[in-house]
Amino acid sequence: MTRAGRHRALPPHTTSRHHPELRAAAQHLGRRRFLTVTAAAAALAFSTNLPTPGAARAAALDAARITDDPFTLGVASGDPTPSSVLLWTRLAPSPYEPGGGLAEQSVLVQWEVASDERFALPVRTGLATAFPEYNHCLHVDVDGLAADREYFYRFRTGTWISETGRTRTAPDTAAAAAKLTFAAVSCQAYHDGYFTAHRHLAEDDVDLVFHLGDYLYEYAVNSEGGARKYTDRTLPDVFNREAKTLEDYRLRYALYKSDPDLRASHAAHPYIVTWDDHETENNYAGAVDEKNDPPEEFLLRRAAAYRAYWENQPLRAAQLPSGPGAQLYRRVQWGSLAQFDVLDTRQYRSDQAYGDVQHVPGPESDAPERTITGAAQEEWLIDGWRTSNALWNVMPQQVCFSQRKLDLNDPAKVSMDAWDGYRASRDRVLAGARSAGIKNLMVLTGDVHVGYAFDIKDSFDDPGSKTVGTEIVATSVASGRDGVERPDNWETYTKANPHLKFYDGRRGYVRVGLGRASARADFRTVSAVTTPGAAITTAASFVTEAGDPGLKPA
CATH class of the missing domain: 3.60.21.70 (Alkaline phosphatase D (PhoD))
Known part of the structure; x- marks a missing residue:
């Protein structure tokens, strides 16, 4: 699509004090327009950041009261290191509704990592809270894992258990790994x-x-x-x-x-x-x-x-x-x-x-x-x-x-x-x-x-x-x-x-x-x-x- 006359791209920073590129953009846009952009960006930094530790939280929901499967969006893992992997899920018993059907209440979720698919050999486990401010998503950074290993993981809340995910850690940084197979989509x-x-x-x-x-x-x-x-x-x-x-x-x-x-x-x-x-x-x-x-x-x-x-x-x-x-x-x-x-x-x-x-x-x-x-x-x-x-x-x-x-x-x-x-x-x-x-x-x-x-x-x-x-x-x-x-x-x-x-x-x-x-x-x-x-x-x-x-x- 033709877009002639577009403005030169601004860098995505919130203040000009730390970013000379934004100061240069001010000269291009004019001071009034520039201040409008930076004011909007500063407001975004305040209004869209996730809640900080110690901030006021929504009331907790008794997970036993969740009557429909909250794991409708599945599970995922990513960004493996030799000792850790990031686990993800998001609770949404009504996924096509705003808030996923959980409104403004937080939910306590248990996560499990095991060496086997039946979870007979547990490796790590813990509790995490799905907050409404996060849209009830969870990002669990599981550390203390062995390098170059396959693991299985899942989540639990109330009577509900997610599907099982399979993940793995990377080899040690200096290890002479023989092969790696990956896909790109x-x-x-x-x-x-x-x-x-x-x-x-x-x-x-x-x-x-x-x-x-x-x-x-x-x-x-x-x-x-x-x-x-x-x-x-x-x-x-x-x-x-x-x-x-x-x-x-x-x-x-x-x-x-x-x-x-x-x-x-x-x-x-x-x-x-x-x-x-x-x-x-x-x-x-x-x-x-x-x-x-x-x-x-x-x-x-x-x-x-x-x-x-x-x-x-x-x-x-x-x-x-x-x-x-x-x-x-x-x-x-x-x-x-x-x-x-x-x-x-x-x-x-x-x-x-x-x-x-x-x-x-x-x-x-x-x-x-x-x-x-x-x-x-x-x-x-x-x-x-x-x-x-x-x-x-x-x-x-x-x-x-x-x-x-x-x-x-x-x-x-x-x-x-x-x-x-x-x-x-x-x-x-x-x-x-x-x-x-x-x-x-x-x-x-x-x-x-x-x-x-x-x-x-x-x-x-x-x-x-x-x-x-x-x-x-x-x-x-x-x-x-x-x-x-x-x-x-x-x-x-x-x-x-x-x-x-x-x-x-x-x-x-x-x-x-x-x-x-x-x-x-x-x-x-x-x-x-x-x-x-x-x-x-x-x-x-x-x-x-x-x-x-x-x-x-x-």
Whole structure:
């Protein structure tokens, strides 16, 4: 969508005293507008933070009085370390109602971790309180676990017991782990089809799942569930509007997390999550939204979206939003085998150039000060590479990193929303990888609703230049509906981009196996998502050897 005339993106900070970027924005917006933005942000920091220890709490509810299953949204785990894992659930006996049917009362919940699925060998247990201020979600950071171990967990309240989840811890940081298998998923528009890929993923033998963004969509979902065309149920009207408020986003997560296939996937594997745009609003950039609303208005919406995201994902307290901002980028280590630097390419980016339409690169998009990560995150990423002892350095993030020409013209148009619209930012990141001596760089990407496999080139315009890494793009779970193996632009894209080694337009996920000698990527696709229960197949497999980047058919 054309967005010409949009304001330059503001960083998501609440005061100018600690953030020179916001002071610079004041000069752009004018002092009165700037003060309005910062005042709104400061108010958000007060009004949307979670309650502090010792604050007044809601009255407790006797759990014995809960007459309907409160675990309708399942369980989840995430962000494993060698000694800990984060456990999540949210109580909602009436998930499609505001407050989940528990109103303004807190609930005491017991959590259990065991070495076996029958819980005959308990390892850790404890009590936690689900507060209404948190929308009755729980984030239990379980410590004191053994490294590189599988565990099972569950929650209890009153007479109710949740389903059992399976999780695991990471190997010790210095351990020479032999292998790791993980999956990557993205883009699961409920109204576009069933989450069949998640059902198959729940049955797959992987250690981790990376969700690369667009966990939900802000768009309306009608009473039939959109393309799902329900005939045996009717969704309430509360979903048939665009999500904009905190209550809207909370209810939308309830809709998505009540999906049995997504629940099964979360229960089967620990997740590492990051957001893209639709968890808030399509193609937003920093404090600039698609419709060019005043930043102080959009920051209110963004704060609500970020708050609901944290409440509904297995994230630690370090990712807790503060007003309209949250530090989602973080690092996960898997022994000496892999380091995962999880990025956020939405919150800190410069506004898309040229009104965010497809455009040839030019002075506006190539301005050296433009950034897709923000300066602090970029520095954190490169510093992390310099101290990395991992064999594989993997960068889970949102939008296409490699050059992707969209036509056969010279020069060709590219996407202004992807790294092609921020080429100076990409150049700095690749220069940082070179200076850090990174030999096995792998980028994980979502967003585009297709599966791609790219060789990352030292110079994308020179097919003979050195290959410096690989990019694996996971197709969507449901977004785009059924899709086809070869979209209409398949021939154009493959001719225009010789470093593009694979392109498939069907739904599914990608499974990646890392070893000491090589890595393998399997692109798993389903035949349809507008009808449930489709079978899954492997569309293609590629390998890249350690120390010799470049994708080869397996």
